[in-house]
Amino acid sequence: xxxKLLEVKDLRVVYNSNEAVVHAVNDISFDLxxxxxxxxxxxxxxxxxxxxxxxxxxxxxxxxxxxxxxILYKGEDLLKKTTNxxxxxxxxxxxxIFQDPMTSLNxxxxxxxxxxxxxxxxNHKNRSKTELDARVDELLTLVGIQSSRKYEYPHQFxxxxxxxxxxxxSLACNPELIIADExxxxxxxxxxxxxxxxxxxxxxxxxxxxxxxxxxxxIVAQTCDKVAIMYAGEIVEKGTVRDIFSGDHHHPYTxxxxxxxxxxxxxxxxxxxxxxxxxxxxxxxxxxxFHPRCKSCMEICRTQSPKASRFGExxxxxxxxxxxxxxxxxx
Amino acid sequence: MxxxxxxxxxxxxxxxxxxxxxxxxxxxxEIxxxxxxxxxxxxxxxxxTxxxxxxxxxxxxxxxxxxxxxxxxxxxxxxxxxxxxxxxxIFQDPYASLNxRMSVFELIAEPLQxxxxxxxxxxxxxxxxxxxxxxxLARRFIxxxxxxxxxxxxxxxxxxxxxxxxxxxxxxxEPVSALDVSIQAQILNLLMDLQDxxxxxxMFITHDLSVVKHISNEIAVMYLGQCxxxxxxRELFANPLHxxxxxxxxxxxxxxxxVSMKKVLIRGEVSNPINPKPGCRFSPRCDFCxxxxxxxxxxxxxxxxxxxxxxxxxxxxxxx
Amino acid sequence: MLKISGSAxxxxxxxxxxxxxxxxxxxxxxxxxxxxxIGLVIFLLFIVCLIFADLIVPYQKAIEQNxxxxxxxxxxxxxxxxxxxxxxxxxxxxxxxxxxxxxxxxSVVVGIVFGSIIAxxxxxxxxxxxxxxxxxxxxxxxxxxxxxxxxxxxALGGGLQNLLLALxxxxxxxxxxxxxxxxxxxxxxxxxxxxxxxxxxxxYIVLKHILPNxxxxxIVQATMSVGTMIIWAAALSYVGMGIQPPKPxxxxxxxxxxxxxxxxxxxxxxxxxxxxxxxxSLNLMGDGLRDALDPRLKD
Numbered sequence: 008x009x010x011k012l013l014e015v016k017d018l019r020v021v022y023n024s025n026e027a028v029v030h031a032v033n034d035i036s037f038d039l040x041x042x043x044x045x046x047x048x049x050x051x052x053x054x055x056x057x058x059x060x061x062x063x064x065x066x067x068x069x070x071x072x073x074x075x076x077x078i079l080y081k082g083e084d085l086l087k088k089t090t091n092x093x094x095x096x097x098x099x100x101x102x103x104i105f106q107d108p109m110t111s112l113n114x115x116x117x118x119x120x121x122x123x124x125x126x127x128x129x130n131h132k133n134r135s136k137t138e139l140d141a142r143v144d145e146l147l148t149l150v151g152i153q154s155s156r157k158y159e160y161p162h163q164f165x166x167x168x169x170x171x172x173x174x175x176x177s178l179a180c181n182p183e184l185i186i187a188d189e190x191x192x193x194x195x196x197x198x199x200x201x202x203x204x205x206x207x208x209x210x211x212x213x214x215x216x217x218x219x220x221x222x223x224x225x226i227v228a229q230t231c232d233k234v235a236i237m238y239a240g241e242i243v244e245k246g247t248v249r250d251i252f253s254g255d256h257h258h259p260y261t262x263x264x265x266x267x268x269x270x271x272x273x274x275x276x277x278x279x280x281x282x283x284x285x286x287x288x289x290x291x292x293x294x295x296x297f298h299p300r301c302k303s304c305m306e307i308c309r310t311q312s313p314k315a316s317r318f319g320e321x322x323x324x325x326x327x328x329x330x331x332x333x334x335x336x337x338x
Numbered sequence: 339m340x341x342x343x344x345x346x347x348x349x350x351x352x353x354x355x356x357x358x359x360x361x362x363x364x365x366x367x368e369i370x371x372x373x374x375x376x377x378x379x380x381x382x383x384x385x386x387t388x389x390x391x392x393x394x395x396x397x398x399x400x401x402x403x404x405x406x407x408x409x410x411x412x413x414x415x416x417x418x419x420x421x422x423x424x425x426x427x428i429f430q431d432p433y434a435s436l437n438x439r440m441s442v443f444e445l446i447a448e449p450l451q452x453x454x455x456x457x458x459x460x461x462x463x464x465x466x467x468x469x470x471x472x473x474x475l476a477r478r479f480i481x482x483x484x485x486x487x488x489x490x491x492x493x494x495x496x497x498x499x500x501x502x503x504x505x506x507x508x509x510x511x512e513p514v515s516a517l518d519v520s521i522q523a524q525i526l527n528l529l530m531d532l533q534d535x536x537x538x539x540x541m542f543i544t545h546d547l548s549v550v551k552h553i554s555n556e557i558a559v560m561y562l563g564q565c566x567x568x569x570x571x572r573e574l575f576a577n578p579l580h581x582x583x584x585x586x587x588x589x590x591x592x593x594x595x596x597v598s599m600k601k602v603l604i605r606g607e608v609s610n611p612i613n614p615k616p617g618c619r620f621s622p623r624c625d626f627c628x629x630x631x632x633x634x635x636x637x638x639x640x641x642x643x644x645x646x647x648x649x650x651x652x653x654x655x656x657x658x
Numbered sequence: 659m660l661k662i663s664g665s666a667x668x669x670x671x672x673x674x675x676x677x678x679x680x681x682x683x684x685x686x687x688x689x690x691x692x693x694x695x696i697g698l699v700i701f702l703l704f705i706v707c708l709i710f711a712d713l714i715v716p717y718q719k720a721i722e723q724n725x726x727x728x729x730x731x732x733x734x735x736x737x738x739x740x741x742x743x744x745x746x747x748x749x750x751x752x753x754x755x756x757x758x759x760x761x762x763x764x765s766v767v768v769g770i771v772f773g774s775i776i777a778x779x780x781x782x783x784x785x786x787x788x789x790x791x792x793x794x795x796x797x798x799x800x801x802x803x804x805x806x807x808x809x810x811x812x813a814l815g816g817g818l819q820n821l822l823l824a825l826x827x828x829x830x831x832x833x834x835x836x837x838x839x840x841x842x843x844x845x846x847x848x849x850x851x852x853x854x855x856x857x858x859x860x861x862y863i864v865l866k867h868i869l870p871n872x873x874x875x876x877i878v879q880a881t882m883s884v885g886t887m888i889i890w891a892a893a894l895s896y897v898g899m900g901i902q903p904p905k906p907x908x909x910x911x912x913x914x915x916x917x918x919x920x921x922x923x924x925x926x927x928x929x930x931x932x933x934x935x936x937x938x939s940l941n942l943m944g945d946g947l948r949d950a951l952d953p954r955l956k957d
Binding site: 266 | 379380381462488489490497518519520521522523524526527530545546547548549551552575585587588589590592593594595604605608
């Protein structure tokens with residue numbers, strides 16, 4: 008079945024502050040099939056969280072604006088939906104896991120009640136209180152927490168456990184798509200391993216699709232089927248996980264990212280980081296946004312934005328690949 | 339050769355309602371000049387506390403900290419102030435560690451002014467400019483405030499400030515954890531270059547094993563206040579002995595495909611550091627735990643400077 | 659201007675160090691908040707009354723009684739009408755500004771100064787000293803403000819000085835609480851630890867690191883407290899314990915007029931509105947100041 012679950016086309020998001028317009032996301036497109044995991048990789052300021060929030064239309068009301076694009080969920084454009092319709096979709100069809108479990112749980116409500124909240128809001132089948140309670144127990148067991156702990160408060164749990172509660176909340180209504188925004192960044196590495204293993208297991212069991220936003224390429228290699236690499240609000244490279252990790256051709260930024268990671272196996276004297284910093288979103292460079300930091304920068308990069316070159320599912324947006332016409336097709 | 343810094347039986351307990359919280363328990367370390375020591379562990383293992391104890395930013399409950407042959411815990415206030423010039427710290431959070439109301443100039447000037455290094459304002463200003471050049475911070479930021487700069491630049495301010503007094507020994511408390519991957523690499527390179535230039539010695543505290551491997555000559559693994567394994571960098575990664583070290587290494591997601599999902603060797607959560615029971619603190623989560631593990635363990639030399647505190651390797655015999 | 663030799667940057671780029679507390683940035687942010695600016699303008703009008711009261715309207719007019727024209731309404735001669743003794747209400751309101759605003763500002767300033775000292779001692783030394791001080795403060799806080807102020811005034815007699823003393827004593831515990839909790843938060847900060855690690859002595863840490871960062875919240879509360887103190891002063895005068903006649907005071911004007919509210923509402927409306935306006939302007943300014951002072955708030 009190749010019906011796309013989610014299709015994002017030419018999404019553009021800006022933040023209007025008093026002083027300037029911040030171009031957070033610039034015409035990105037990607038899609039996701041059912042039961043697939045897409046990893047969105049990028050550093051701080053790349054626009055990954057903004058893109059995720061735009062899908063669920065959770066952008067800050069006063070400043071966030073979606074200027075352009077379509078977000079097709081099972082064929083229907085989410086941007087055309089009313090507030091009420093979006094509310095029905097959030098939690099039930101698409102749910103989100105936020106980064107910091109310390110702050111995403113309400114400290115004054117028991118975790119059992121917080122899980123139940125989601126169930127009560129989307130209770131279309133009019134299930135009784137007992138049925139809802141049973142479901143809460145089921146979810147807690149699913150994430151590895153004793154169901155007797157549902158009367159406890161968030162502060163009584165450790166970071167890893169809190170994140171499991173957050174995952175339970177996100178799974179409560181059996182959503183088809185989960186957007187996980189750096190779900191394990193705030194956790195210790197051994198707890199991260201546990202939580203990631205659990206998420207992978209649940210994903211397979213429940214056939215959920217996932218968008219995993221992260222800056223950690225290791226997590227991407229372990230959990231994702233497809234990858235999109237974002238830089239300064241644009242997708243500079245995307246493809247299957249094999250294309251990104253084993254392929255020969257890459258965007259210079261991708262090469263830089265891999266070069267910045269200290270390898271556990273190979274001994275290197277110095278790391279090869281990318282010089283400079285991500286551009287100010289208020290003041291983007293002309294032409295290719297990466298050109299000031301690119302080791303392979305050419306004249307054309309300074310003036311013209313590169314087009315996307317694609318080979319099968321692998322897309323690279325870089326002038327370096329304009330020339331290889333034989334094996335790569337313009338898009 | 340005498341170590342630059344040595345700790346003997348260093349302990350720090352915090353009194354809480356329920357009893358004593360064993361934050362750092364009986365740590366014995368030796369750091370030699372120009373040989374960096376990495377301290378690795380997860381949250382709650384006591385590594386940050388250890389960093390502060392070594393600089394005497396926290397008073398230990400018991401034990402000794404011997405720097406260049408002398409026990410700094412015996413120093414009075416005045417001598418300690420002088421000692422501070424030789425040992426400095428780079429803090430983790432590049433935002434919380436900088437006073438939001440002070441400009442870059444004032445932040446880097448503070449250690450110089452408090453220690454009356456230069457008699458004139460002009461000389462201080464020149465030194466600050468040189469320091470900024472050394473850490474790769476553009477001079478135009480000299481009057482900027484921390485909130486105007488990004489994480490990488492703020493951390494460079496922290497580095498400049500730590501190096502202002504020309505110390506010999508620098509404790510780096512998770513200096514790159516809060517930074518993006520490419521900025522991390524820049525700062526790590528900077529730290530290594532500065533070490534070569536200034537002859538520094540680092541104690542590098544982090545939870546990220548890949549980072550510590552890069553910058554340390556020797557690594558000590560901490561768990562719940564105790565040191566469970568210590569070896570040279572190469573040896574630890576090639577041949578980890580302690581079950582916790584093995585689990586820690588296995589848990590790191592590698593950015594490579596076709597690496598089969600390593601079996602998660604660790605289960606459960608960290609146990610309570612308050613009034614801990616005697617014996618190995620990792621035993622509740624260890625697959626190889628036996629009766630023997632309830633007895634107190636000491637770090638034992640397995641040869642080649644590789645120490646481990648585990649009954650699997652006691653008395654020089656490897657039993658599994 | 660600092661000259662750095664061998665610098666690649668031009669000397670013009672090395673600006674003079676900006677004052678780290680209130681600077682051009684703060685003012686710019688403050689200006690953007692329209693309600694805060696309105697508050698400031700209104701407050702400045704009151705300050706003008708405070709300073710130039712005699713020039714606006716002679717003091718005589720405020721205290722001269724003329725029973726023949728008592729309780730008259732608004733007229734071209736008496737803009738706000740006359741009170742029960744025939745005195746010009748407008749003149750009384752203008753001159754009362756001197757007492758009311760003065761009391762409000764001075765009581766808050768003195769309160770904060772003492773409050774900071776006590777809070778610093780409590781917050782920095784901790785332990786028994788902290789507990790002892792906070793115990794005293796909590797005890798004082800338990801007594802209702804009005805009761806405490808009344809008791810002090812009753813014991814010492816009325817008049818401006820004793821009224822000020824009563825207001826200060828009753829409000830210091832509140833400032834101590836707020837400043838102390840700010841101090842405790844700041845003391846734990848990494849940057850205080852960083853300062854300690856480079857050998858900064860304690861007194862510098864308090865002056866340069868702790869107080870500037872802890873006092874921010876208090877400054878804002880201070881502007882709002884001025885309004886509160888004005889109301890308390892008015893309340894005390896209302897019950898006859900504050901400013902003694904014939905000196906005009908907004909609260910005592912309310913007291914005098916209350917029995918005649920139905921026939922001559924202007925007797926209470928004007929003093930009442932003045933109190934409201936003064937407090938409102940201070941509150942708006944306080945809000946604006948809080949937003950402007952935080953260096954981390956994005957524009």
